Amino acid sequence: MTSSHERSHLLCAYALSPHPQGQPCYALIWEGRIGAFYEIDGGMAITRLAEIMVAPGIRYGFAYGIADPTFSLGPGQVCLGDSGKLMALAAYENATTPESEEERLLDRLFADLHVMPSFLKSDFRQFSIFNSGVESVHSKRLARLVSDQLFEIFYERIKPLVRDQRPLLIAGGCGLNCEWNRRWLDAGLFTDVFVPPCPNDTGSAIGSAADAQWQLTGNAKLDWSVYCGQAFIDDLGYKAESLLGPFRKRADNVGAVAAALGSGAVLGLVAGRAEMGPRALGNRSIVAAPFQRSMLDRLNAIKKRESFRPIAPVCLEEDMQVHFDLPCPSPYMLHFAQVKSPLLRATTHxxxxxxxxxxxxxxxxxLYELLSSFKAASGFGVLCNTSLNFNGAGFINRTSDLVTYATETGLDGICH
Known part of the structure; x- marks a missing residue:
């Protein structure tokens, strides 16, 4: 029994969605190579309604590489991390009309939508954006233009295929683009938009397992929690207490932790099992007060990230609409929202x-208790939240790595 990469994406989103088996759905897979729209009927028959675009993720990510002087990969190759950076850059420009040179560049990126592109950076040397720097005006404009055009291509081709109101399931790495997720939510085409916390290839194994379960048992749904990752490993034993001593904060003294955050501390949170997928959701997180713009700069320095990248907020669900314009909860940090309060400077892009x-x-x-305690002290049930990991690596999951990270980055404390 086998499950293709395409099916694994579809079954992952279907198995983890809140909708009961038998609920007809539409599904969108958009990732590095696949860009297609499907329907799943009540009997679990899957029909590909249209191939919208081959390699949307490659076309999107390559736009960042054109401006990046350090990018020098071969034909058809992109850096996987560049897509998130392009999403951050797109916010620096409002929707805009392309100039003539930008139109030619967009035509190159979106030519032959049903053919796998094999872009080579040196073939774009004639454009002003070439090696102009990722924070150049050319780069920011192209980020906005590429983001808008790619979404519009999918939207305009999918809209006529939607015959009735059903939920939309989104899978593939482009499901991590929170701006696009919000656009689908606001489009009015679907009753609901569900993106699993692991829409990229981290969810493929789950989808394959769900596919096998369905074939063998007739059940395509999974009982799951986003906090089902790897358990934390204490590889230091009796040495852990002394090595963590300078950093340890008592997790059971929530008031003291909230007070430390209110005084400007940057703290690592380690609790239970790690999160499933790439987003830190409180079990392997770095948290801080959300008020000062300087905190954004410090967190990006700790993470060794570009200064133009934003830091996400985590918020009490009942306070969501006080601070953000989301129409529904966002437990997996997968939707953009407009910030209502001018005081949340560290978490506002x-x-x-x-x-x-x-x-x-x-x-x-x-995490809920910590946010509630911080709200009692500050009036805001909101904190900065970014992942507890070494740059380019997964979540920290060993005591020895935690000690090294806290020492090297200058964390003010660890709650574990």
């Missing part, structure tokens, strides 16, 4: 947006 995570008491009791 240049265009006034934020990639917010909402937390209920049942979802993550420890």
């Amino acid at each position: 240049v265009d006034g947006s934020a990639r917010v995570q909402t937390v209920s008491a049942g979802q993550n009791p420890g």
